[in-house]
Amino acid sequence: MRKTTYLLPVLVLVVIGALSSLFIVDEREKALVLQFGKVVSVKEEPGLYFKVPMIQEVVTYDDRILSREVGPLEITPSDDRRLIVDAFARYRITDVVQFRQAVGAGGIQLAEQRLDNILRSQTREVLGKVSSNDILSSDRATLMLRIRNAAITEARSLGLEVIDVRLKRTDLPQANLEATFARMRAEREREAADEIARGKEAALRIQAQADRTVVELVSDANRQSEIIRGEADAKRNGIFAAAYGADQEFFEFYRSLEAYRKALLEGNSSMVMSPDSEFFNYLKSANPDQ
Structure with a gap:
């Protein structure tokens, strides 16, 4: 009875120790086994693994493609026309060891803050070299690819792979909207005035051509009528002369x-x-x- 009393706590401790030495890696995760803060093992395949209780700890990271929203960012393109840009990125953790070394215990939260800085910096860098018309046109897909390629290099130092970068919204700052609309309206009015002026010029040219054609036709008709009238008068006088002589x-x-x-x-x-x-x-x- 006394032996059972001593063995039961020991058995419980053994069971607890055995359970604490086991850990499962999900197929959506990657795991690091740390010993006193240093990486001693990387578990990238799903399954059941062991660790040393009380000495080693396991840190897991998401192995799926993650999304990160980049808040509104004010940029100044080459034509000095300020724009507000919203973007988002898709990324994944490719090197968990390097990721751990780069962000430490900060994890995903710290990594995303640093990724935000990279994306903001590259977005300003790329979009600042082109005009606002290029950003607002269909060529923006090329610009997004340039931002992604530039961000890939910097994100690699964090153990991250940037898969895609997209510009969601590109607007003018509210303070500039009215001035921009006024300028656009003035440009359209100027274009309309130019079209009206060209139309009037063309109308005057056509009218002048028509008037000249009328004058030429009337002059030619009068000339022909005078010729016919002269010929008729001559014929009539000839008839009169012949009748008078007869x-x-x-x-x-x-x-x-x-x-x-x-x-x-x-x-x-x-x-x-x-x-x-x-x-x-x-x-x-x-x-x-x-």
Whole structure:
């Protein structure tokens, strides 16, 4: 009975010691076995492992791809047009020993603070060499790749691999929005005024061309009409001359009738002339008694 009393505590201590010497590495983790703060073993494969109780400790780190949001960052591109940029990065711990040496007991929290500094520095460096139009255009994918490549080198000293960097939002500072909108409005108004001026110039040019064409057409038509009229008058005079030469008395009779038609119009039939005037020769009867 007395032996059982002594063995039971010992057995309990043995069981506790055995359990405390066991640890499990999950497939989503990597583990470091530390002895007095120094790394003595790296466990990267999932499974059940042993450590020395009370002397060694186990520190685990996430082996998955992690995300890190980079807060709003004010940058000044090459055209001095300030922008507010939000970004995020995806990274993973590739070298847990180097990671432990770089951040110590600070762990992920300290590592992400240092990664933030790297991303902010490289974002300012890359975007500060291009214009704001390049940042806002479709070429920003190239810029994000340059930021990632620059951050990879610096993050490697932390035992981290930067997998991707993305710019989520790129806006103007609130204080600059109104001034920017006013400048954009002025530029559009100037472009509209230039288009209107060019349109008016083109309209005047077309109108002048049309007016000149009208003048040329009317002048040519008048010239042709004068030629036709001259030819017709010449032909008419020729006919009159031929008729006069063929029968002089008939021609004189015809001319007299034309004179009567023009002189004896309605409302204009009062004439004061001598009865023996030659104007009435063809109105007189051949018989004096009639």
